[in-house]
Amino acid sequence: MNRGQVYSVSAINQYIKNMFSKEYALSVVFVKGEISNCKYHSSGHIYFTLKDSASALGCVMFAGDRRGLEFRLSDGQAVIIGGTISVYERDGRYQLYAKKITLAGEGALYERYEQLKKKLEQKGYFDEAHKKPIPSYVKRVGIVTADTGAAIQDIRNISARRNPYVQLVLYPAKVQGEGASDTIVNGIQALDEAGVDVIIVGRGGGSIEDLWAFNEENTAQAIFECSTPIISAVGHETDTTIADYVADLRAPTPSAAAELAVYDIRLVLETLSGCKDRLIHTMFDRIDDARQALSFRERQLKVMNPSQQVLQRRQYVADMEDKLTGLMNRMLEDKRYRLQLLAGKLDGMSPLKRLESGFAYFSDLEGNRIESVKKLVPGDEVDITLADGHVRAEVKDVFETMEWRE
Numbered sequence: 001m002n003r004g005q006v007y008s009v010s011a012i013n014q015y016i017k018n019m020f021s022k023e024y025a026l027s028v029v030f031v032k033g034e035i036s037n038c039k040y041h042s043s044g045h046i047y048f049t050l051k052d053s054a055s056a057l058g059c060v061m062f063a064g065d066r067r068g069l070e071f072r073l074s075d076g077q078a079v080i081i082g083g084t085i086s087v088y089e090r091d092g093r094y095q096l097y098a099k100k101i102t103l104a105g106e107g108a109l110y111e112r113y114e115q116l117k118k119k120l121e122q123k124g125y126f127d128e129a130h131k132k133p134i135p136s137y138v139k140r141v142g143i144v145t146a147d148t149g150a151a152i153q154d155i156r157n158i159s160a161r162r163n164p165y166v167q168l169v170l171y172p173a174k175v176q177g178e179g180a181s182d183t184i185v186n187g188i189q190a191l192d193e194a195g196v197d198v199i200i201v202g203r204g205g206g207s208i209e210d211l212w213a214f215n216e217e218n219t220a221q222a223i224f225e226c227s228t229p230i231i232s233a234v235g236h237e238t239d240t241t242i243a244d245y246v247a248d249l250r251a252p253t254p255s256a257a258a259e260l261a262v263y264d265i266r267l268v269l270e271t272l273s274g275c276k277d278r279l280i281h282t283m284f285d286r287i288d289d290a291r292q293a294l295s296f297r298e299r300q301l302k303v304m305n306p307s308q309q310v311l312q313r314r315q316y317v318a319d320m321e322d323k324l325t326g327l328m329n330r331m332l333e334d335k336r337y338r339l340q341l342l343a344g345k346l347d348g349m350s351p352l353k354r355l356e357s358g359f360a361y362f363s364d365l366e367g368n369r370i371e372s373v374k375k376l377v378p379g380d381e382v383d384i385t386l387a388d389g390h391v392r393a394e395v396k397d398v399f400e401t402m403e404w405r406e
Helices: 009-022 063-068 106-122 150-162 180-194 217-225 242-246 254-261 265-304 306-349 351-356
Strands: 029-040 046-051 056-061 078-088 093-103 140-145 167-172 198-203 230-234 361-363 381-386 389-394
Touching (some): 009 078, 029 056, 063 093, 106 242, 150 198
Antiparallel strands (some): 361 381
16 A cells, blocks of 8 residues: 555455455464354354453354354353454454354363263153162162262261161272273272162262263263162252263262161161051050950850750750640649549449439339339339349339439
């Protein structure tokens, strides 16, 4: 450009753009900053500002370059942008034309976290159908954590307070840094083979980088494939890892995991004592009921016993015999009395009795009774029967007198 020459705005902007284009250092740059004022245009382009604590830089990513973007831009993300610095001639301002964008620091880890979470969720690792129930009463608790951290101390203290008889089996694992997830996987597999009742996998709180071993896919797979129920206890209550989603039960802290895994022996003893009292009470009630039932059955047996029935029948027969004998005696006495009456009457009506009283029985020689003098005439022979013999006499005279009646 020549001094003193007048240029148009467009010419100036064109000149500056050419200067930027000739500067090799600006053709491929990597800039780190925080996303702000992010807007997705209907055309597919993304417009946003990249800033740090002191400055801001306008940025654009054209739709054609978005194919390599693995996440959605949003305000507040820390990113590293690779692209070209150039001038937008119309507005006369320079900006960063982004070609590649990656998350920086925790932002990158968070994006990996979300991607793995989505992947495992689609594979069914988080489904409730795969969750195994935590045993109510355990004898051995496996623990995968650092042997010098606060987590193991908390678990030991809580377990000792709740139930000192439960055995704790520690697999000392590296819980952060390179190779941490491998030692966690080895610990889960070793304790699963050891036959513990439940496994606690966890550590104390920290940043997402500190907790990253519990967000690794191999850790999640080991938890999913473990046949022993697993309680995840990673970080603080606000920390949530992939291990928490895959585990059979999530505890907000290692102390809470111990509370969930180890039953309180005092409550068990109180429950057993109550059960014992109820059992004794029920037992005595049943014994009392059984005694009453036995007494009732004994009475029934006495009533229904054949020997008792035979004895009762014999007594009944004897009673009936006595009644029949008494009835017969009374009947005989009555008949005897009536017979005596009849005999007396009959005796009173007997001809012999009359003869003994001085009467005589008259009959003709053929034995026919003579009842009236009208049947006799002088000269008839008659037989006269007296009490002590017979007399044959001849009728001399017949006198008619008044009829005599007894």
